[in-house]
Amino acid sequence: MPTLRFDGQAVTTQDGETVLEALLRHGLAVPHGCRSGICQSCLLKAREGHIPAPAQAGLKPALAEQDYLLACRCVPDEDMVLEIPSAGTLRTPAEIAAIEPLGGEVIRLVLTPEAALDYRPGQYVTLWRDEQLGRSYSLASLPDEGQSLEFHVRVIPGGQFSGWLAGEARPGDRLEVQEAAGSCVYTPALRDANLLLVGTGTGLAPLWGIVREALRQGHRGQIRVMHGAVECDGLYLHEALKRLAAQHDNLHYHASVLRPEGCSAVDERPLDELVVETIGDFSDWHSYLCGAPELVNQLRRRIFLAGARMDAICADAFLPTAPAKT
Amino acid sequence: MTTLYERLGGEAAIDKAVDIFYRKVLTDDRINGFFDDVDMERQANKQKAFLTMVFGGPNQYTGQDMREGHKHLVARGLDDSHVDAVIEHLGSTLKELGAADEDIAQVAGIANSVRDDVLNR
Known part of the structure; x- marks a missing residue:
């Protein structure tokens, strides 16, 4: 019978038994519900x-491709090594290659990891300055462009991580990069679908990865990128996105700015109105929503309805770091 | 005898039913307050399990699961009128999917059979 390795233990399955049954039989804690x-x-x-x-029936393609499975439907036919998805803790040392202003409060951080990181555009990683201080950022780079990792970081005044990056950190300084996570990725199965990519602030970072990955894979459906910012300088990829849209007939870029004084080529409607009014009927659209939690959750509901x-x-939804407990 | 779950088209049909049903629930002011602070994706997965059960598909929900899962909502005032609204939306969802009246009645019957567990009585 196949043997399962999970949480540091080895479990031998019985004939016809599912992974979930075997792990629970050995008293191992596995979240579960309907079985x-x-x-x-x-x-x-x-x-x-x-x-x-x-074991993968009904999973989103992005999860299936990353070897996720449902323990209650998995009757193993060979030995397996399994883990709870959020348990990714492998860290890769990396060196800062560049820190440069992008616009507004946003800086571009480029890292060179010691070994190539396994990730997909749209995913995020946690960057660790030391054992205790880690922050999650979305990847804006593409694995096919080389080993460098690009991040868009909003500098929060006094922020322990972003403040350090904007102030003291220098090229050559070292960090650690935790394994990539997140299921908002582009998959080849979506090539003919219409894609709506909506981000506020640095919520644009994963979308910048997804849109370029989609174009690289020869995406055939429409793509609409909608970026929201408070002021014009927060549209930190305004020119780059306009250029990209000019090069691809199926790509359209929209910008929404809360305080549009002095901006060019922006929409004066709030981002959520812009999204809902532009698309209208969402039944043919595949949407990615990234950034401020209130907007992401509100838009998810409106788009679904x-x-x-x-x-x-x-x-x-980009959650702010919880204040340190004292 | 085939189950309604099979007659409707199995899992693919349930996905479609969940979308229709959940839209009805979210736009119904009598009950959408109970769904305001939950993660939509997790909620949709639970509804899928629920619809699978009432359509006679594979499930292993127990009365205990139903009690535990709704305890916090009963504390917030969940009562018979809300269960009635949910059963009403189940019926109209099935109608949109082309189910026969007998099937709709049968589904309402299954949903009613867990009413006391849901309301923790």
């Missing part, structure tokens, strides 16, 4: 071993 492959509470990631097809399928909305 029928529907609620997806028992999502695990396979580090090694073949995943039987029924305006006809989008639930599984065609990918939301990535």
Whole structure:
């Protein structure tokens, strides 16, 4: 019978037993719910071993491609190494290659990791300045452009991490990069779909990765990128996105600015109105929403009510760091 | 005898039903307050499990699960009128999907059978 490795323990399965049953039988803590492959509470990631097809039925393609599986539907046919998805803790040392202003409060951080990082555009990583101080940022680079990692960091005055980056940090300084996570990624299955990419502030970073990845893969459906900022200088990729849109017939770029004095080529409607009025019927759209939690959650609901399928909305709300406990 | 779950088209049909049903629930002011502070994706997965159950598909929900899952909502005032609204939306969802009246009645029956567990009585 196949043996499972999970949480530092080895578990031998019994005939016909699922991964979930085997782990629970050994008293291991695995989140679970319906035990029928529907609620997806028992999502695990396979580090090694073949995943039987029924264990991925109903999963988003992005999760299936990253070797996620449903423990309650997985009857293993060979040995497997499994983990709870959020448990990614492998860290890669990296060196700061560049820190430069991008516009407004946003800086571009470029890192050179010691070993190539396994990631997909749209995912995020946690950067560690030391053992205790880590912050999550979305990747704006593409793995196919080389080993360098690019991030867009909003500098928060007095921020322990972003303040350090903007002030003291210098090229050559070292950080650690934790494994990439997140399921808001582009997959080849979406090539003919219409893509709506909506971001506020540095919520644009993962979208900058996704839009370039989609174009690189020869995306055939429409793509609309909508970026919201408080003032014009917050539209930190305004020119780059306008240029990219000019080069691709199926790409359109819209910018929304809360205080539009002195801006050029921006929409004066608030971002959510711009999104809803531009698209209208969302039933043919696949949406990625990144940035401020209130806007992301509100838009997710509006887009769903305006006809989008639930599984065609990918939301990535950027949560502020909780204040340190004293 | 086939179940309604199979007659409707199995899992693919449930995905469609969840989208229709959840839209109805979210736009109904009688009950959408109970859904305001939940993660939409997790909520949709739970609704999928619920619809699978009432359509007679594979599920292993127990009365205990239903009690635990709704305890915090009962504390916030969940009562029979809200369960009635949910069953009403179930019926109109099924109608949109082309289900027969007998099937709709059967689904309402299954949903009613867990009413006391949901309301923690």
